[in-house]
Amino acid sequence: MIYSTATVPVNSEGETKLTRGQVWKGLELKARDARLFLPPDLCTRCDVVEECATHFVREAIIAGSDLREIITLEPQSKVTFFQATGPREGTIVNELFEDESGALQLKFYCYIGMRGKQPNGPEEQAEQTMFDSDKGHKSALLSTLKRTRELLAEGRL
DSSP, X not given: OEEEEEEEESSOTTSOOOOHHHHHHHHHHHHHOGGGTSOTTTEEEEXXXXXXXXXXXXXXXXTTEEEEEEEEEETTTEEEEEEEESSEEXXXXXXXXXXTTSOEEEEEEEEEEETTSOXXXXXXXXXXXXXXXXXXXXXXXXXXXXXXXXXXXXXXX
């Protein structure tokens, strides 16, 4: 199993300040359509195919893999992605919270395995290494905040 976590401050010095509501809107947009937030051509399809009061289901093609995810939203706080189909199984969470000093933080954490692969085998170990690298989920959090600022500046948030 792969466990990974990363936390970044929402409002770093020199950046346009974002409110909790603005970051939340960005997280919700990303959950509904990852194409708005991922590098060009990484996500070639992302559609909400079911929606009800407690969750929605999206189907996507990300990095060439077909995914089906059940997504729950805890307004202004947490987005949880349950990996229903695709190369990974488990849960990925994006959480918005204030630290002890009141500063807004964005946290990623996951507990996943590689579907059909040996537990703790080479594929999972490679995935763990990638998640923990500079190009892992800390980078994705920073990219999400950057794109949220861009959407805000464009008046699309």
